[in-house]
Amino acid sequence: MCDITFFVSSLTQTKKMGQRIFTIIGVLCLLINCQPEKIWDVEYEITQVDQDSLQLLKVKMTLPADSCGQTILTYQDRTWGEENLHNTVHYANLLGVKGEVSMDKKTGQVILQYPKNLENIEFEYALKQDFDHPINTSVTYRPIILPEYFHVFSHNLFMLPEVDVPTLDIRLLWKGFDAPQVVHNSFGSNSSIQEIVAIAPEEFHSAIFLGGDFNIQEITIQDNKVFLATRGDWVPFTPEEMKTLLEKTSTVQRDFWNDHSQPYFTVTMQPFEQELGSSCQGTGLTNSFATSFSNNNYIDMEQMVHLFNHELLHNWIGHRIQNDNEELEYWFSEGFTEYYTYKNVAKHKINGLGAAFFISSMNDMIKNLEALSIKEVPNSEVNYNNFWTNPEYQKLPYFRGALYAFYLDYTIQKTSQGKYSLDDFMLELLAAADEGNKFNRELFLEHMTHYLPDADQIGYTRFIENGNPIPFQDFFEAQGLAYENNTILYELGFAFNKDQTEVVRVVSGSAAEKAGVQRGDLVLSRSIWYGNPEKEVQLTLSRNGEEHQILYYPRREAEIAILKNNQENQQQLKL
Numbered sequence: 219m220c221d222i223t224f225f226v227s228s229l230t231q232t233k234k235m236g237q238r239i240f241t242i243i244g245v246l247c248l249l250i251n252c253q254p255e256k257i258w259d260v261e262y263e264i265t266q267v268d269q270d271s272l273q274l275l276k277v278k279m280t281l282p283a284d285s286c287g288q289t290i291l292t293y294q295d296r297t298w299g300e301e302n303l304h305n306t307v308h309y310a311n312l313l314g315v316k317g318e319v320s321m322d323k324k325t326g327q328v329i330l331q332y333p334k335n336l337e338n339i340e341f342e343y344a345l346k347q348d349f350d351h352p353i354n355t356s357v358t359y360r361p362i363i364l365p366e367y368f369h370v371f372s373h374n375l376f377m378l379p380e381v382d383v384p385t386l387d388i389r390l391l392w393k394g395f396d397a398p399q400v401v402h403n404s405f406g407s408n409s410s411i412q413e414i415v416a417i418a419p420e421e422f423h424s425a426i427f428l429g430g431d432f433n434i435q436e437i438t439i440q441d442n443k444v445f446l447a448t449r450g451d452w453v454p455f456t457p458e459e460m461k462t463l464l465e466k467t468s469t470v471q472r473d474f475w476n477d478h479s480q481p482y483f484t485v486t487m488q489p490f491e492q493e494l495g496s497s498c499q500g501t502g503l504t505n506s507f508a509t510s511f512s513n514n515n516y517i518d519m520e521q522m523v524h525l526f527n528h529e530l531l532h533n534w535i536g537h538r539i540q541n542d543n544e545e546l547e548y549w550f551s552e553g554f555t556e557y558y559t560y561k562n563v564a565k566h567k568i569n570g571l572g573a574a575f576f577i578s579s580m581n582d583m584i585k586n587l588e589a590l591s592i593k594e595v596p597n598s599e600v601n602y603n604n605f606w607t608n609p610e611y612q613k614l615p616y617f618r619g620a621l622y623a624f625y626l627d628y629t630i631q632k633t634s635q636g637k638y639s640l641d642d643f644m645l646e647l648l649a650a651a652d653e654g655n656k657f658n659r660e661l662f663l664e665h666m667t668h669y670l671p672d673a674d675q676i677g678y679t680r681f682i683e684n685g686n687p688i689p690f691q692d693f694f695e696a697q698g699l700a701y702e703n704n705t706i707l708y709e710l711g712f713a714f715n716k717d718q719t720e721v722v723r724v725v726s727g728s729a730a731e732k733a734g735v736q737r738g739d740l741v742l743s744r745s746i747w748y749g750n751p752e753k754e755v756q757l758t759l760s761r762n763g764e765e766h767q768i769l770y771y772p773r774r775e776a777e778i779a780i781l782k783n784n785q786e787n788q789q790q791l792k793l
């Protein structure tokens with residue numbers, strides 16, 4: 219290796235002596251490998267080992283030592299709704315020096331102490347899976363380390379040095395993952411050496427890492443790579459169908475936002491066994507979207523279409539266009555994401571779903587909102603506390619926001635005589651967000667007035683701030699859309715206590731009351747299809763020591779306007 223002084227002086231020389239000499243020196247330099255060796259803030263070497271039938275992921279860290287003999291690593295014990303993540307560390311040792319390793323659950327830190335004045339330190343730890351029952355949604359955020367594969371989120375796999383710089387240069391060395399074994403993650407696919415330069419620590423820690431017997435499918439969209447990583451056989455669909463869905467969805471969305479800037483993106487799908495019902499989890503991460511699904515016939519393509527479209531849209535709504543105040547602006551970040559999920563799918567006939575799907579989705583939104591007991595609360599009540607503790611508050615911003623977007627989209631189209639739509643507003647908003655503006659009331663109104671100058675027509679105060687219902691009958695009439703007025707809504711008709719063992723409230727006049735559900739009844743067993751008025755509720759209740767079998771349809775009739783799903787309407791909506 220030539221020394222750096224030589225390289226710098228030769229560059230100075232070239233200025234005097236011309237381009238030709240620079241080229242010669244440049245070539246010479248290359249020949250003798252003139253570049254100083256890159257110093258990484260941290261290097262990780264990862265190997266999967268079978269130690270007495272215990273599967274471990276061994277991670278060896280190499281990093282510059284601190285002159286005072288102490289390095290602090292971030293490694294949370296409690297995060298993403300999980301507790302005791304430190305239990306997944308099988309061992310942790312400093313290599314080659316005498317020192318001490320202590321793990322602090324409370325602060326989420328690992329403290330390394332070693333002799334002063336070392337140049338580098340080597341530290342090794344091994345991770346294990348800390349449960350032995352089959353995988354279900356309760357464990358998908360814990361490390362899964364099995365003989366066939368591993369599935370670990372970055373914050374759990376990599377202890378990260380706490381340093382006073384905004385970004386880190388990180389190198390990953392994967393040992394022993396030879397084909398057909400794969401290594402696949404938020405930063406690349408099947409590279410045994412990964413060099414990740416100038417990454418913010420939180421961005422690095424918000425990532426998925428997997429390896430083993432995954433099946434990797436590659437898609438190219440305008441020179442950018444999109445990957446789908448799955449494993450095993452799927453009951454309800456083939457990996458090829460999922461690949462087609464991902465390709466179509468990504469293309470349509472990138473075209474919509476006129477944004478083909480992301481060179482690498484991956485979606486991961488981890489299947490797990492489940493006998494009854496469906497469950498899934500999805501998390502948007504750095505360059506990726508990680509999902510876990512129950513692999514059975516209760517899950518269908520339409521759910522997947524919805525999930526992929528909704529989650530991938532968050533790349534722009536939610537990530538690029540960021541809320542100023544999380545929960546208060548969920549009507550936008552969740553509601554508008556939901557609306558564009560339906561609109562994009564229908565407009566581009568993803569999985570064969572078209573205008574009929576759009577109409578039935580809007581009707582479902584209207585019915586679902588109407589079925590909420592809190593449907594008219596002001597937006598200020600959609601706060602952290604209510605949102606994260608009450609399932610009704612969790613649904614409200616999706617339904618209310620999506621319906622508001624529907625209203626705005628067609629009101630803009632009508633007012634501008636077809637010249638503009640909500641799409642133009644969204645693109646304008648993205649440009650404003652890229653200039654450093656966060657999404658809030660002021661930004662929304664400032665840009666919305668470019669399309670609807672009349673504040674009353676925008677209706678923000680009424681429909682969002684005050685939570686008044688959008689008068690859909692008037693809206694449909696103004697748009698020349700045919701509608702009907704009587705509809706069946708889902709209504710369970712009673713409320714449980716917290717652990718769902720007792721009936722604490724019965725809605726008067728409800729089907730549940732007519733079927734004989736009474737306040738104070740103890741719930742011995744139940745079968746409820748939440749949100750579905752077509753499926754009978756089955757309850758076994760106990761009252762004064764006597765058992766009662768109860769059966770009823772959880773529904774009520776309501777006088778609300780919904781769209782007729784006919785050809786005239788499908789054409790009139792001009793998707």
Ligand SMILES: [Zn+2]
Nearest residue numbers: 528532552555
């Ligand atoms: Zn969402």
